[in-house]
Amino acid sequence: MSSTSSSVLRSDQIWLDGKMVKWDEGQVHVMTHALHYGLGCFEGIRAYRTHDGRLAIFRLQEHIDRLFDSAHICMMKMPFTREQVAEACVELLRAQKEQFANGAYLRPIVFMGDGAMGLGAINPTRVSITAWDWGAYLGDKGIREGIRAKVSSFTRMHVNVNMVRGKITGQYVNSILAKREAVLGGYDEAILLDISGFVAEASGENLFLVNKKGAIKTPPLSSPILDGITRDSVLKILRDSGREVEEVTVTRDALYICNEVFFTGTAAEITPVREVDDRTVGTGKPGPITQYVQETYFRAVRGLEPRYSEWLTYI
Template sequence: MSSTSGNAARSEQIWLDGKLIKWDEGQVHVMTHALHYGLGVFEGIRAYRTHDGRLAVFRLREHIERLFDSAHICMMKLPYTVEQLMEACLELLRKQKDQFANGAYLRPIAFMGDGAMGLGAINPTRVAVTAWDWGAYLGDKGIREGIRAKVSSFTRMHVNVNMVRGKISGQYVNSILAKREAVLAGYDEAILLDISGFVAEASGENIFLVNKKGIIKTPPLSSPILDGITRDTVLKILRDSGRSVDEVTVTRDALYIANEVFFTGTAAEITPVREVDNRTVGAGKPGPITQYVQETYFRTVRGQEPRYIEWLTYV
């Protein structure tokens, strides 16, 4: 899996609390409240090289608006406007866009800073934006051929435990444990069920399936899932093509006997699933609907689909 370590390209600067500073100066104190208790919110946003060589951020406004929603859920007041944080993302890329030949992954994050400690503390909110070159999250081969997934022994947290509309830092421990369990068992990704045993989502992706009748299904937003922006993009692409999508609860064995299964997410993009719990999905390779979604998605983010051009913010 790709990471920011090694020789991966990263921005020479980061945006921290309203100004650009050198990457190595982007530090916080060890007594930062969020480090101890996990009170922070974040986004993952991709910028792509478009077909004409420009750099464009995909669905920037929607991501930043969700960041504000996440902060509101956590009762964190952000000291900036949506427009200011959108501009922060763009400013960071403008300063070094030539180094991101393959595009960039942006990480806006807001977190409770240092000051008082304890669960009742209320410290100033700090905000940062970083960028790096992050390839296919589940691997280029996974994008092409599909990945192996395992239903996790960890459960996606109940809606009274997990604020499911927020991308909240501390909540991702649940996903980390599920992901590690799957990888240590020899799989690529974990699938988490809800407390009733229905499919929720993967450790960091939403999930779609196509059954033997050709019906496309995805868990509904009444399930404990993130309201994924890539999920929304795929719903739009599929419905605009004349296909219907049922947003309904599904069981794990529905994945076993599906013709196609695929994950969606900003990091994972559109990743086919060729196997779940040692059961081959369909023909064991990306199916026609998955391929259609992949092709349309990548054309869209590269500026080759005029009907979706409003989703791109050019740097």
């Protein structure tokens, strides 16, 4: 059992270009093209300990499909099939599943390797998969009580500036700057608007709100947002419960006067937002819709919701 710090477990091995190597041998050259120009794509995938003690990867195929779609958008030729990359995720955890008592976070990444330099270079595509134990991204307290968010001074890039269907490495500089601004200002997370001033998403999460009439809304995929897999799961959970969800644009002040706001994402899972721009959201506590989504989601990922059993790939 190894650790990146005294409190974070990580796998002893990395899947790199088709074979397992020791963690410390998972290296790339300083002339790697992606390091200089940001051309790569990645996924974040969680594996959970289920109620019966097994380890299960959440919506593995959907994540692999999005990874390959992202590579296609970036015109990067994949050296492995979808099946090979999915099996590599399973293989990596299967070999070390006992050490991930609390589950694991998988990070497949595809990037242009070293060789030629310059913006027009086309080098071989490299693929790596790592795993570590990553707890609640916005904190356990944030999951329970909600977080404080701030509308960022940074704007989410226009759909003709970035490829919004792709989870592309270089594009996350926009998110990093927004996140740092928010944290330095004393907040937990940033909310970015699109170029028209409508709410897009958080730095690494999709957003839902419940207004005072009980209407549930989330920005549409025509906005510059990632087509989140957790977002899709939440849409299904809500609609399966008989609730309607409107995929529509919303203004920032709609967040100030609604009853509930919550973020969704692989890392953040289902995180309530108790405050936006120093304005209390609703009662300042997770609301009933947020609590329902949280409860159902966590039951599903732990194998306690048979209707969502297809979301789980058991190791």
